Amino acid sequence: MLNIVICEDDKIWLHSLTKIIQNIIEKNNLEAQIVLKSTNIEKVREFLKNNSANVFFLDIDFNAEKSGYALASEIRQSNVSAYIIFITAYLEYLMLAFKVQAFDFLPKPVTSEILEATLMNISENYINHKHLSSQPHKLNIKMGTSISSINTSDIVLIEKVASKTVIHLVNNDQKACRHPLEYLESKLPSNHYIRCHRAFIVNKKFIEEINTKENLIFLETGFSCPIGGKYKKNLLKHYSYI
Structure with a gap:
């Protein structure tokens, strides 16, 4: 209710x-x-x-x-x-x-x-x-010859670095895989995560500040990431800025 x-x-x-x-x-x-x-x-x-x-x-x-x-x-x-x-x-x-x-x-x-x-x-x-x-959310990723299962609530930020995709977790741990961001984005609950750049996906609950002048997102964990022009409008819609 x-x-x-x-x-x-x-x-x-x-x-x-x-x-x-x-x-x-x-x-x-x-x-x-x-x-x-x-x-x-x-x-x-x-x-x-x-x-x-x-x-x-x-x-x-x-x-x-x-x-x-x-x-x-x-x-x-x-x-x-x-x-x-x-x-x-x-x-x-x-x-x-x-x-x-x-x-x-x-x-x-x-x-x-x-x-x-x-x-x-x-x-x-x-x-x-x-x-x-009511049910745990897991993200299964392939890491070399093994498969790792991650609690999606532990993901702070996902970024594309060269040919790898790096998943940053709340405990400062990192998981590297070769899954495209588009694939990981499709597996994450959309009401908790948002694509803010061609190379970044962020967990909305960790957003501390959105600087629209500098086009930067600052997270509670100390991370920051850029806002891409293609994704800016959708990002700011969540806060009724436009």
């Missing part, structure tokens, strides 16, 4: 968002419900002490510097799989959305069509995640 919290400091916007989201839930028969709507982030904090939620529509500003971001940071620390969606007129806060791994960033005024697309994406992702979490 998707338990939705809406926190918006403008009462008119809060009422509008609540009404639109409720209509979308009913129209698409989504397994979802609004559990809290408020103009006060402190009420959200109090609510979460004794209740659970996994979808958060947040205004990142709240008339106080970065307070919406602070709330999002707290949510992310306690719930690594929460869906955080920023709805704001302050586009300069976009990079903050990456730091808390926001699912979406919607500039005001947001339309019902955009909200519906976002909720449908969340629902699909949630269903896929439940399916994926």
Whole structure:
């Protein structure tokens, strides 16, 4: 079940968002419900002490510097799989959305069509995640005369180096094979991994920052990799930048 919290400091916007989201839930028969709507982030904090939620529509500003971001940071620390969606007129806060791994960033005024697309994406992702979490995901690769089985959740980055493909893992280990990136990409769950360059595939959960000026992705593990022009539009779609 998707338990939705809406926190918006403008009462008119809060009422509008609540009404639109409720209509979308009913129209698409989504397994979802609004559990809290408020103009006060402190009420959200109090609510979460004794209740659970996994979808958060947040205004990142709240008339106080970065307070919406602070709330999002707290949510992310306690719930690594929460869906955080920023709805704001302050586009300069976009990079903050990456730091808390926001699912979406919607500039005001947001339309019902955009909200519906976002909720449908969340629902699909949630269903896929439940399916994926119910069974271990393995990637089998051929290494010389042997076959190695890797937990896909341990993969941070895959890169093409000359004639080899190098798989970087969370424990700083590496696996080298000769499988094309296209083959490995087809074997990975698309909701967790993304092609960002002709020579790179990244695990989205490790993305810390996307620098669109320098066309670089910085990962939590210290790795960085380039963004290819061919893949940039698709990459940024995941964060509603375009």
